[in-house]
Amino acid sequence: xxxxxxxxxxxxxxxxxxxxxxxxxxxxxxxxxxxxxxxxxxxxxxxxxxxxxxxxxxxxxxxxxxxxxxxxxxxxxxxxxxxxxxxxxxxxxxxxxxxxxxxxxxxxxxxxxxxxxxxxxxxxxxxxxxxxxxxxxxxxxxxxxxxxxxxxxxxxxxxxxxxxxxxxxxxxxxxxxxxxxxxxxxxxxxxxxxxxxxxxxxxxxxxxxxxxxxxxxxxxxxxxxxxxxxxxxxxxxxxxxxxxxxxxxxxxxxxxxxxxxxxxxxxxxxxxxxxxxxxxxxxxxxxxxxxxxxxxxxxxxxxxxxxxxxxxxxxxxxxxxxxxxxxxxxxxxxxxxxxxxxxxxxxxxxxxxxxxxxxxxxxxxxxxxxxxxxxxxxxxxxxxxxxxxxxxxxxxxxxxxxxxxxxxxxxxxxxxxxxxxxxxxxxxxxxxxxxxxxxxxxxxxxxxxxxxxxxxxx
Ligand SMILES: Cc1cc2nc3c(=O)[nH]c(=O)nc-3n(C[C@H](O)[C@H](O)[C@H](O)COP(=O)(O)OP(=O)(O)OC[C@H]3O[C@@H](n4cnc5c(N)ncnc54)[C@H](O)[C@@H]3O)c2cc1C
Numbered sequence: 001x002x003x004x005x006x007x008x009x010x011x012x013x014x015x016x017x018x019x020x021x022x023x024x025x026x027x028x029x030x031x032x033x034x035x036x037x038x039x040x041x042x043x044x045x046x047x048x049x050x051x052x053x054x055x056x057x058x059x060x061x062x063x064x065x066x067x068x069x070x071x072x073x074x075x076x077x078x079x080x081x082x083x084x085x086x087x088x089x090x091x092x093x094x095x096x097x098x099x100x101x102x103x104x105x106x107x108x109x110x111x112x113x114x115x116x117x118x119x120x121x122x123x124x125x126x127x128x129x130x131x132x133x134x135x136x137x138x139x140x141x142x143x144x145x146x147x148x149x150x151x152x153x154x155x156x157x158x159x160x161x162x163x164x165x166x167x168x169x170x171x172x173x174x175x176x177x178x179x180x181x182x183x184x185x186x187x188x189x190x191x192x193x194x195x196x197x198x199x200x201x202x203x204x205x206x207x208x209x210x211x212x213x214x215x216x217x218x219x220x221x222x223x224x225x226x227x228x229x230x231x232x233x234x235x236x237x238x239x240x241x242x243x244x245x246x247x248x249x250x251x252x253x254x255x256x257x258x259x260x261x262x263x264x265x266x267x268x269x270x271x272x273x274x275x276x277x278x279x280x281x282x283x284x285x286x287x288x289x290x291x292x293x294x295x296x297x298x299x300x301x302x303x304x305x306x307x308x309x310x311x312x313x314x315x316x317x318x319x320x321x322x323x324x325x326x327x328x329x330x331x332x333x334x335x336x337x338x339x340x341x342x343x344x345x346x347x348x349x350x351x352x353x354x355x356x357x358x359x360x361x362x363x364x365x366x367x368x369x370x371x372x373x374x375x376x377x378x379x380x381x382x383x384x385x386x387x388x389x390x391x392x393x394x395x396x397x398x399x400x401x402x403x404x405x406x407x408x409x410x411x412x413x414x415x416x417x418x419x420x421x422x423x424x425x426x427x428x429x430x431x432x433x434x435x436x437x438x439x440x441x442x443x444x445x446x447x448x449x450x451x452x453x454x455x456x457x458x
Contacts, residue, residue, distance in 0.1 A: 001132075002027050002376035002378075003025060003130070003134070004017075004135065006029045006030065006134070006372075007134065008031065008136065008142075009046040009047070009349065010047060010138075010351075011365065012137035012362060013029060014029070014046050014047045014078065014348075015363075016135045016137055016368050017029045017108060017114050018075075018111070018369065018374065019074075019110065019367075019369035019373065021111050021113040022075060024113070024377075025377060026115075029108065029117065029286060030117045030121045034118070035118055035119065036143060038139075038141040044118075045098075046101065046105045047078065047081070049100065049358065050165060051293075053087070053278075054095075055068065055359050056357070060079040060433040061426060063412045064357075064360075064389075064410050066389045067360070068359060071359075071362065071366060072115075074444060074449065078148070079362075080246070081100050082100055084099070090200040090201065120146075122145035122146055123146065124146070124150060124153045125321070127343065128453055130344070130374060131345075131375045132376060133345045134345065136150070136347070137348070138350075140324070141325075147326055150352070158432075165320050166291070166292045166294070167288065167318060167319050168318045169287055169289070170286065170314070171287055174287065174311065178310040179202045179277070179310035180203050182201065183201055184260070185261040196232060198420075200279070203271075204275040204308050205264045205272075205274050205309065206271060206274065206275070206308070206430060208272045210273075210307070211253065215252070217303070219298050237384035240320070241256065241291075242295070256275070256291030257274060278290050286317050293378075293383060298319045301319050321431060328352060329402055331398060331399060331401070331405055332405075336373060336394040337383050338353065338368035344381075345376075349361070353368075354405065356407035356409050359410070360409060363410075367394060385439045385440070386415070389436055418431055
């Protein structure tokens, strides 16, 4: 019986396991927690979301929305669990993190062809004499022993950068008399009982004076780690707020504190700046500060963030923090099938393969699992069309400029352009999305992805 070994039970690993098992292959999934912890995971659940509870945009006018739809059509477990654990978040897909991880864990543990082994794998799996393939999906916090062995395998020093996570506050500690509920531009997918858009975010409005006071406190606050802001290599999409503040007085007002699309119902005007709070659990008892990743010392976080109107008495369920992110230089190591260039039986997937984000990690796991199963069964591996978001991501990771390579989120910019693109941006995106879904369906039929489309369509 063909077999696949998967190392790491995170977003990429579970998706790889699910796909491989769906193709009739025996799967061993190795997860080191709870025996060995990481710096940020808190539970023993598979697919634990360590930071934001958001899977980002869920509409086809947005590349990550398109990627999600493609994954649904390919029978993704991560998407199925995310859809079942959805909480209000405007045009985005956000989930109750506990329900999400439990749904994934239950599905994986109940699968007759998947065996979960709770153990650390300290080295890159050697080629197997019986033809079993292997997927390394150990994430940004890959254990030290395995990190060293991966570094030896790829023949180069690991690349890494720092990333930071946002604080979460207890809902009942937010002063509701100072905040207002709204989605930017009234884009809400949830409605009140009367059918009006309800607004999925709590917004903390700041006057110019309040903003200045907050800014001064932030730039003067003490960091948990002393970082040289110029040489530190943060991922641009996930900069800590204090790093942004050091770039200029108004940087935050054009970033996570931008007030555009918001009108404070008490003044009838747009606030000078605003902080958005997003519901973190179905019960609505936790809210995260959107885009407020930080590495300030915890006491400093409490002091500075309590200057935000509405958060004066905030109780912090979790403080922001900084972490190390380990990843390989995809273009020098990988093919667009997620196989390594030197060993056809070995695959990398998820954040360690050089993608960024929950959805992208799961998407890479989906294709790596599918191909690991195919190769184990003696079939040729396949690459998804570059016109699809999932194929474009694989192409980028395996073909981008390798010098100074940085992990990427999915964007329309890395997808194959239209032959005759219309001028209108919105129309252009819709045409790219239509083409992608058409090509994906055709491709899935051609490679005989049995039952996956039917399963996805219920
Ligand atoms: C602090 C932090 C905050 C982040 N915030 C966000 C965010 O807000 N939004 C977002 O989209 N992405 C965020 N990311 C990136 C996020 O980690 C990835 O998007 C996603 O979790 C990657 O999925 P993955 O499967 O590659 O890794 P993970 O989900 O981390 O899964 C890897 C698994 O491998 C296990 N493992 C590690 N080494 C071994 C070993 N040797 N043997 C066996 N098991 C092992 C780990 O325990 C873990 O369960 C953040 C990452 C970190 C660390």
